[in-house]
Amino acid sequence: MSPTKRRAVVDQAVCVACGCCVKVCPLSAIRVERGLYAAVDPARCVGCGKCAKECPASVIRMEEVAR
């Protein structure tokens, strides 16, 4: 079995660009792009899940990805 890591994925079609996720990310791995939607930098994200808990619109899911 190959090792996996968790990372956050934003459903950008329904993100309301409130920026709550940006404030709680300890690694600055998520940001709001062009004031439209949040985007995760997969190289920085450690999969802590803080952003997903904070999102008022529940549009962030945690995903297992191969390393």
Ligand code: SF4
């Ligand atoms: S899961 Fe954690 S590290 Fe990744 S974007 Fe969300 S708050 Fe940041």
Ligand code: SF4
């Ligand atoms: S907290 Fe949720 S709705 Fe707000 S910017 Fe982040 S992903 Fe979008």
